[in-house]
Amino acid sequence: MWLYVVLTLVGLLLTLVGVLGILGSRLPETHVAKASIEIGAAPEVVWATINDMESFPAWMPEFTKMERLPDDHGRQVWRQHMGRNSFVTTNDVFEPPSAASNGRGRVLRTIRDDNGPFSGSWDHVVEPAATGGSVLTVTETGTVKSAIPRAIMRYMIGEDHYLNKFLNAVKRKLGQK
Numbered sequence: 001m002w003l004y005v006v007l008t009l010v011g012l013l014l015t016l017v018g019v020l021g022i023l024g025s026r027l028p029e030t031h032v033a034k035a036s037i038e039i040g041a042a043p044e045v046v047w048a049t050i051n052d053m054e055s056f057p058a059w060m061p062e063f064t065k066m067e068r069l070p071d072d073h074g075r076q077v078w079r080q081h082m083g084r085n086s087f088v089t090t091n092d093v094f095e096p097p098s099a100a101s102n103g104r105g106r107v108l109r110t111i112r113d114d115n116g117p118f119s120g121s122w123d124h125v126v127e128p129a130a131t132g133g134s135v136l137t138v139t140e141t142g143t144v145k146s147a148i149p150r151a152i153m154r155y156m157i158g159e160d161h162y163l164n165k166f167l168n169a170v171k172r173k174l175g176q177k
Contacts, residue, residue, distance in 0.1 A: 017148065023155065024147030030120070031144070033159035036137040037167040041174045043097040043126045046134045047105045049170055050124055053078050059173040060166065077112070088112040092121070103128040119143045122163075136170060138163045 039046055056063040065081035069088065076091040089109045097105035110121040120142035129135045140163055144150040153159055171177075
């Protein structure tokens with residue numbers, strides 16, 4: 001009886017892995033996901049929060065450690081630790097909000113190392129909201145090489161899952177629900 005149950009569970013697991021592999025192999029390696037949130041704080045305050053990367057672990061539990069590395073041609077470089085995993089990002093675009101930009105700020109962070117299962121960039125844009133406060137929009141252009149994680153991300157988790165977690169964490173950090 002137990003052998004039958006174990007064999008059935010193993011068969012179901014192998015079937016699930018096979019289905020995810022087939023579905024993932026039909027998806028493009030690169031995806032684009034975008035999410036926005038309105039925050040009742042000035043663009044300069046939101047900008048300061050998303051660019052104080054050293055403090056990320058205090059308010060974003062997925063980040064366990066942030067390590068500043070030497071600049072690359074004037075661009076900030078960080079190693080982001082997430083549990084046992086880490087990756088290096090560079091601020092490729094860094095445009096703080098200003099009067100000349102109508103209060104709009106933008107920072108583009110790109111993964112610099114290709115050792116992990118994920119590569120890509122996050123484009124953060126902070127703009128004044130029509131109702132006061134700010135709108136923070138993050139666009140992820142990500143590449144997932146392996147078919148099974150690609151399928152899990154698309155069909156089970158959602159490609160914008162981590163974007164929404166980040167946006168909500170920023171909002172909570174700034175004292176809003």
